[in-house]
Amino acid sequence: MKGDGVMNVLVTGGAGFIGRWVTKKLLDDGHQVWIVDNLSNSSTKNIEEFTYYENFRHFTHEDIKEKGKLEQLFKEHQFDICYHLGASINVQDSIDDPETTFANDTIATFYILELCKKYDTKLVFMSTCMVYDRAEDESGIQEVDPIKPASPYAGSKIAAENMVLSYFYAYGLPVVVVRPFNTYGPFQKTGGEGGVVAIFIHNQLDGKVLNIYGDGTQTRDLLYVEDCADFVVAAGYSDEVNGEIVNAGTGRDIAINDLALLIAKDSSKIQHVEHIHPQSEIPKLLCNFEKAKRLLNWEPKISLEEGIKRTEKWIKSVKG
Numbered sequence: 001m002k003g004d005g006v007m008n009v010l011v012t013g014g015a016g017f018i019g020r021w022v023t024k025k026l027l028d029d030g031h032q033v034w035i036v037d038n039l040s041n042s043s044t045k046n047i048e049e050f051t052y053y054e055n056f057r058h059f060t061h062e063d064i065k066e067k068g069k070l071e072q073l074f075k076e077h078q079f080d081i082c083y084h085l086g087a088s089i090n091v092q093d094s095i096d097d098p099e100t101t102f103a104n105d106t107i108a109t110f111y112i113l114e115l116c117k118k119y120d121t122k123l124v125f126m127s128t129c130m131v132y133d134r135a136e137d138e139s140g141i142q143e144v145d146p147i148k149p150a151s152p153y154a155g156s157k158i159a160a161e162n163m164v165l166s167y168f169y170a171y172g173l174p175v176v177v178v179r180p181f182n183t184y185g186p187f188q189k190t191g192g193e194g195g196v197v198a199i200f201i202h203n204q205l206d207g208k209v210l211n212i213y214g215d216g217t218q219t220r221d222l223l224y225v226e227d228c229a230d231f232v233v234a235a236g237y238s239d240e241v242n243g244e245i246v247n248a249g250t251g252r253d254i255a256i257n258d259l260a261l262l263i264a265k266d267s268s269k270i271q272h273v274e275h276i277h278p279q280s281e282i283p284k285l286l287c288n289f290e291k292a293k294r295l296l297n298w299e300p301k302i303s304l305e306e307g308i309k310r311t312e313k314w315i316k317s318v319k320g
């Protein structure tokens with residue numbers, strides 16, 4: 001870190017949906033930020049506005065499995081923190097092609113971990129709520145609750161989490177594992193590969209039917225993306241969470257049936273279709289974020305209703 005508190009920061013997957021918001025928060029906080037992303041699930045459109053920030057240093061179009069190229073970046077810029085968000089994120093893709101997810105989510109994380117150790121860089125590892133078994137009651141899922149690798153996506157993230165934490169115990173490397181719950185908001189993809197909120201709003205605006213996989217009683221704790229980014233960034237700034245796993249969510253869950261009705265406002269516009277991966281579905285995802293509140297003084301600010309409004313406004317603006 002330079003004497004003025006300005007840090008050199010690397011964001012992997014920084015051109016993606018959450019990554020671009022994490023980058024924006026870091027830029028707004030005055031840090032010098034570099035992004036590495038292979039654009040496999042994103043576009044430079046997401047980061048166009050960052051060219052107006054003089055502290056946005058560089059976008060590198062590269063794969064995080066390219067160890068040598070990554071090392072050049074680490075060597076040249078001596079990062080204080082690496083926010084590692086680059087990953088394959090789709091559950092169904094991980095079932096169809098587990099090797100790709102394992103390579104991107106586990107093996108590439110190992111490469112990044114090695115570089116963090118070599119260059120003394122704090123690592124914030126972006127895991128997910130999809131590693132949990134299920135919420136048993138209304139108190140929500142705590143970090144100590146059971147995990148379950150219900151898909152190769154979850155399995156790859158759990159494997160990576162364990163490697164990340166092992167570098168804290170074995171080498172004293174400052175690391176933190178963050179597990180945000182399902183995140184939505186502007187810049188999320190609205191097609192089949194996007195998130196449920198973005199897909200529902202997009203279809204509603206197009207006058208299309210909203211498809212629900214299975215009976216729709218499965219619940220999600222939906223986190224607005226700027227709340228998610230504030231949480232992820234705060235985990236990097238704080239030494240309190242080194243060696244820890246920390247959740248973020250809203251503490252409220254909603255059944256997919258109710259979410260569809262909230263967005264469609266008309267039950268005739270909703271239909272149930274056969275689930276594509278019932279074996280990997282998690283019936284109840286509700287976050288207990290008490291640890292994030294205690295250690296990071298973080299809590300969500302945006303309600304689901306307000307978040308849906310903002311997301312709808314953005315989707316309308318890009319549809320033209």
Ligand SMILES: NC(=O)c1ccc[n+]([C@@H]2O[C@H](COP(=O)([O-])OP(=O)(O)OC[C@H]3O[C@@H](n4cnc5c(N)ncnc54)[C@H](O)[C@@H]3O)[C@@H](O)[C@H]2O)c1
Nearest residue numbers: 013016017018037038039040041042063064086087182183
């Ligand atoms: N969206 C959610 O609800 C959610 C919730 C919790 C955690 N996460 C995690 O947050 C992170 C970001 O997810 P997102 O929703 O923004 O998805 P995203 O697909 O928009 O972001 C991932 C980014 O990583 C990039 N990427 C993928 N493989 C890469 C590789 N080999 N080399 C370089 N770049 C690569 C993609 O191009 C993309 O820009 C992921 O690690 C995901 O597992 C997402």
